[in-house]
Amino acid sequence: MYTVTVRDHVMVAHSLRGAVFGPAQRLHGATYVVEARFARRELDADGLVVDIGLATQALRSVLEDLAYRNLDELPELAGRNTTTEFLARVVFDRLAARVLGGDLGAAASAPKAPHDPQGLARLRVTLRESPVAWAAYEGELR
DSSP: EEEEEEEEEEEEOOOOOSSGGGGGOOOOEEEEEEEEEEEESHHHHTSSSSOOHHHHHHHHHHHTTTTTTTTOOOOOOOOOOOOOOHHHHHHHHHHHHHHHTTTOOOGGGSSSSSSSOOOOOOOEEEEEEEEEEEEEEEEEEE
């Protein structure tokens, strides 16, 4: 499997519900380094996994929707603990929708069948909340 990873960051505010979160139950800020790793079985006709410029733009666009926002106030996240793990899935879903929608180009479109060598096969989104702790969500693109 060939892979390409692009990276950006996002600053958010949020609070977490439950005694397990201790002081993080109060409103606080978080800065995440966000990595999106795109994978495919075979390179495209240009010898690429994905156009790095388009992948970077798509990730930036997804993160702009969250940047400098209090996640507790976003209707689509209402009632959820926006843990690092949960946010990795949110970014994954939004970025996967862009891949499937053609934002990364026709050659990046998801494979038509599970073992189709054409198109991006997998996506992994990692949110690094510190140099020693991070969470990720990975899945197939279809």
